[in-house]
Amino acid sequence: MTERVTIFEVGPRDGLQSLGLQVPTETKVALIEALSRTGLTKIEATSFVSPRWVPQMADAAEVMAQITRIPAVCYSALTPNLRGMEGAIAARCDEVAIFASASEGFSRANLNCSIEESFERFTPIMERAREVGIPVRGYLSAVIACPYDGGVAPQTVTRWTAKLLEIGCYEVSLGDTIGAGTVETLDAMLDVLLDECPTDKLAGHFHDTHGNARELVATALERGLRTFDASVAGLGGCPYAPGSRGNIDTRLVMEVLEAQGFSHGVDRDALVQAEQIAQGIVG
Ligand code: HMG
Numbered sequence: 164m165t166e167r168v169t170i171f172e173v174g175p176r177d178g179l180q181s182l183g184l185q186v187p188t189e190t191k192v193a194l195i196e197a198l199s200r201t202g203l204t205k206i207e208a209t210s211f212v213s214p215r216w217v218p219q220m221a222d223a224a225e226v227m228a229q230i231t232r233i234p235a236v237c238y239s240a241l242t243p244n245l246r247g248m249e250g251a252i253a254a255r256c257d258e259v260a261i262f263a264s265a266s267e268g269f270s271r272a273n274l275n276c277s278i279e280e281s282f283e284r285f286t287p288i289m290e291r292a293r294e295v296g297i298p299v300r301g302y303l304s305a306v307i308a309c310p311y312d313g314g315v316a317p318q319t320v321t322r323w324t325a326k327l328l329e330i331g332c333y334e335v336s337l338g339d340t341i342g343a344g345t346v347e348t349l350d351a352m353l354d355v356l357l358d359e360c361p362t363d364k365l366a367g368h369f370h371d372t373h374g375n376a377r378e379l380v381a382t383a384l385e386r387g388l389r390t391f392d393a394s395v396a397g398l399g400g401c402p403y404a405p406g407s408r409g410n411i412d413t414r415l416v417m418e419v420l421e422a423q424g425f426s427h428g429v430d431r432d433a434l435v436q437a438e439q440i441a442q443g444i445v446g
């Protein structure tokens with residue numbers, strides 16, 4: 164039996180959020196439905212954030228209402244505050260994600276508050292999640308470097324990752340938001356982080372800015388991580404991280420996993436339809 168690795172598809176959210184054009188709701192729905200037919204079990208469908216901040220995600224409720232769901236798939240959404248959480252509950256999201264930053268500069272740019280303040284906002288979200296029984300994933304951005312503050316110390320990453328787990332996130336996705344990582348800096352960060360946090364509570368979230376995300380996934384796999392975020396056709400970027408490029412392509416993650424002898428459960432042929440929709444969106 165080959166060991167299974169989870170691919171967490173974030174294309175419909177991370178991939179589409181920073182596009183200059185407004186993607187029609189029906190196209191987003193078609194993309195999510197095509198992804199649902201590939202064998203992926205985790206799909207981040209949208210985010211319940213301020214439409215003033217991220218206009219592309221303004222139709223979060225409509226997207227969730229219109230998709231035909233497959234029971235084996237967990238449909239997730241980002242929630243920055245209690246208002247977003249209530250939206251996600253009303254829209255019957257299976258799971259939500261809170262997102263913090265390991266650097267103050269990115270926290271301000273992305274959430275308009277300090278890191279400490281962002282955690283104050285998470286408290287009512289976590290309470291509400293416990294009440295309604297929805298799992299919460301945590302994201303930590305800028306785990307290697309911040310577009311505003313520069314390099315981020317592994318000890319800082321460890322502190323905030325541990326805190327996200329302590330407040331009840333079932334897993335923390337480590338975001339190399341601007342794709343600054345190298346095998347060396349990723350290894351150095353994991354050297355410190357893995358002393359404190361277990362690998363089965365961590366996921367890798369790489370942006371392929373310098374074309375080395377494949378090596379980063381391979382490195383994280385070697386260090387024991389078994390969940391990787393990916394974006395269909397490499398869609399993406401972050402609106403508050405200048406220079407950030409798309410997430411690592413879902414197909415590339417599949418290739419790395421296969422080369423290292425892991426299984427992932429995603430059907431290559433079925434993925435083509437989702438890729439065509441994604442390519443149609445970006446032209
Ligand atoms: P703020 O301006 O400080 O807060 O934003 P506010 O409470 O003054 O709200 C501003 C406006 O938004 C108000 O509307 C609110 O009502 C409304 P107005 O009165 O001006 O008309 N509002 C909302 N509307 C809908 N849903 C909500 C909501 N909340 C407020 N939930 C806030 C603070 C957190 C809201 C804002 O900064 C925000 O929405 N930020 C989200 C930014 C974002 O989505 N970034 C991308 C996702 S993170 C990412 O990509 C990184 C990741 O991929 C990992 C990695 O790569 O590192 C996860």
Ligand code: MG
Pocket residue numbers: 177338340368400401410
């Ligand atoms: Mg991202």
